[in-house]
Amino acid sequence: MNTLLKFCGMTNYEDYSKAVDSGVDYIGFIFAKSKRRVNPHDVHKWVKGKPKKRHQKLVGVFVNETIETIVEVIHACPIQVVQLHGLETAKYITELKSSLPAMKIFKTVHHKQSGHRELKDFKGYVDGYIIDTKTEDMWGGSGIAFNWESVPLYTAEAMEQGIPCFIAGGVKVSNIKELMNYEPAGIDVSSGIEEMGMKDERKMKQMVELTKEKYQAPDSLGRFGKFGGKYVPETLMHALEELEDAFEAAIADEKFFEELHREWERYSGRPTPLTEAGRLSSYLGGANIYLKREDLNHTGAHKINNAIAQALLAKRMGKNQIIAETGAGQHGVASATVAARFGLTCKVFMGEEDMKRQELNVFRMRLLGAEVIPVISGGKTLKDATNEAIRHWVSHVEDTFYLIGSAVGPHPYPKMVREFQSVIGRESKEQFIKEVGKLPDEIIACVGGGSNAIGMFYPFIEDDVSLIGVEAAGKGVDTNEHAATLTKGSVGVLHGSMSYLLQDEWGNIIEPYSISAGLDYPGIGPEHSYLRDQGRVTYESVTDAEALEALQVLCQYEGILPAIESAHAVAHAMKRARELGSDAKILVCLSGRGDKDVHTIQGVLGGNEYE
Numbered sequence: 001m002n003t004l005l006k007f008c009g010m011t012n013y014e015d016y017s018k019a020v021d022s023g024v025d026y027i028g029f030i031f032a033k034s035k036r037r038v039n040p041h042d043v044h045k046w047v048k049g050k051p052k053k054r055h056q057k058l059v060g061v062f063v064n065e066t067i068e069t070i071v072e073v074i075h076a077c078p079i080q081v082v083q084l085h086g087l088e089t090a091k092y093i094t095e096l097k098s099s100l101p102a103m104k105i106f107k108t109v110h111h112k113q114s115g116h117r118e119l120k121d122f123k124g125y126v127d128g129y130i131i132d133t134k135t136e137d138m139w140g141g142s143g144i145a146f147n148w149e150s151v152p153l154y155t156a157e158a159m160e161q162g163i164p165c166f167i168a169g170g171v172k173v174s175n176i177k178e179l180m181n182y183e184p185a186g187i188d189v190s191s192g193i194e195e196m197g198m199k200d201e202r203k204m205k206q207m208v209e210l211t212k213e214k215y216q217a218p219d220s221l222g223r224f225g226k227f228g229g230k231y232v233p234e235t236l237m238h239a240l241e242e243l244e245d246a247f248e249a250a251i252a253d254e255k256f257f258e259e260l261h262r263e264w265e266r267y268s269g270r271p272t273p274l275t276e277a278g279r280l281s282s283y284l285g286g287a288n289i290y291l292k293r294e295d296l297n298h299t300g301a302h303k304i305n306n307a308i309a310q311a312l313l314a315k316r317m318g319k320n321q322i323i324a325e326t327g328a329g330q331h332g333v334a335s336a337t338v339a340a341r342f343g344l345t346c347k348v349f350m351g352e353e354d355m356k357r358q359e360l361n362v363f364r365m366r367l368l369g370a371e372v373i374p375v376i377s378g379g380k381t382l383k384d385a386t387n388e389a390i391r392h393w394v395s396h397v398e399d400t401f402y403l404i405g406s407a408v409g410p411h412p413y414p415k416m417v418r419e420f421q422s423v424i425g426r427e428s429k430e431q432f433i434k435e436v437g438k439l440p441d442e443i444i445a446c447v448g449g450g451s452n453a454i455g456m457f458y459p460f461i462e463d464d465v466s467l468i469g470v471e472a473a474g475k476g477v478d479t480n481e482h483a484a485t486l487t488k489g490s491v492g493v494l495h496g497s498m499s500y501l502l503q504d505e506w507g508n509i510i511e512p513y514s515i516s517a518g519l520d521y522p523g524i525g526p527e528h529s530y531l532r533d534q535g536r537v538t539y540e541s542v543t544d545a546e547a548l549e550a551l552q553v554l555c556q557y558e559g560i561l562p563a564i565e566s567a568h569a570v571a572h573a574m575k576r577a578r579e580l581g582s583d584a585k586i587l588v589c590l591s592g593r594g595d596k597d598v599h600t601i602q603g604v605l606g607g608n609e610y611e
């Protein structure tokens, strides 16, 4: 579990700059009476001189200050969190919030016997707590620790309120591990990172290292252990390097994210809701199921998250033509949509078999102005469409951006798609903690190439949560008609990266099968192969019949028609809900809606039983 870390009391540009470089989550400035007190105009200059990293938040610390002064400080420098370190009351906080409605407020509670009860007074008023030692003459920054045996009580109360609780007071490199045994959500340090009145770079780095259990994949070559990499013709190497540079520069650029978030919010409709499936859960009689509603995105699935981001990247790189491959048609529709939105031309490669299964989506892509190119090689499905798209890219690499729709392909695509789809997991985490007061026990997502799953899992990878990917078992994993790559496959190279594949003993791809076009892929994103081998994610499989049954149950108990792909995740969640007790909470990524599948479903179920 990752512990949040705050470094407080920066008094000069050098110290602030070291804190930014350390990667710490929160950086604090003292605006109260203290040897560390700073002037907001200096803070403004320092931050302008060295912008913070995207995930970092700047905190202003105040003690029993007037609201007018806090507002003045906030207008003078870019603070995102106000830390109230004195005797401020809930009434005072309400007034402060009416002057600064968007501001996050952390309240310090000074430790005393049963101090955790005091947190109840601030329930609903604040966004986080700091627990610190009070000495006779200092409100904070004393370097003195309190008895950490009380830490779990504070943490539990804050968890119940769905917000983090930081432990402060006398934390040093030498005792931080001891504190971490009490599992605080966050740690706040000021004097413990100082050496002769200045912040010490080495101490900061050590603290970050001691608190973060970092999941660091892929490596600089794009490898997730032995998986991933770049297995492409020489002609594409330069294009991939150029793409990697552009992607890394974009994700370090706040402006790129500002534009991306604006598009996600105002064009696609993010954040998507978290829906408690109450009737479904009661029907199953076990765990509570929650659905992350990616089906409510513009164009009906999670695919648009990544398509918007890659299209913005294409524009940034000055490439006006995009190409895409599609199986179910959802990524094709998403690509055609963003091409229209951003004024790009779009060619979509689609297997002829999939074109028949997804006739309406083909029409929709054409309506959106895209050219849909039928692929007639191989099984005429997603693998063949991807082959054809790569072939086209090789000969048009100068002005063409290949917008890959899943976490597959050569580096940097798996990392890039994970980054852009992680919005699913980040939002879910925040929503779940807010609504349920803790993290889910299990998270379930369907896996074809694996983009909705990795987007959902990645932000939870270091948390104590079970992660389950669900593959398509088609007519059964013991038949020849399935797409269960991780359950039945072996390691090989496909579409530019190493991963598990469905292949015969000579390395020829075995045609996959699933009722859902989106899961009908013989490979899987390399990170899923890695996570499976590491044992961090468990992969299960669900048959066509089980998925269709789950689809009907979700329709009838919740009024939600899922995509057949997503119904695989729902089917496994139904199994698990029955196995787990009623205290358990399951989060399912409902990756897309089923309108596109009505024709297929009707074909299997017949039209009459629902009259």
Ligand SMILES: O=C(O)c1ccccc1N[C@@H]1O[C@H](COP(=O)(O)O)[C@@H](O)[C@H]1O
Residues within 6 Å of the ligand: 008, 009, 028, 030, 032, 033, 034, 035, 036, 061, 063, 085, 130, 132, 139, 140, 141, 142, 143, 144, 168, 169, 170, 171, 188, 189, 190, 191, 192
């Ligand atoms: O650090 C200060 O000078 C300070 C002054 C007034 C209020 C709060 C202050 N700092 C807070 O104290 C703790 C950490 O202290 P330490 O690690 O024991 O030195 C932290 O919450 C700071 O925000």
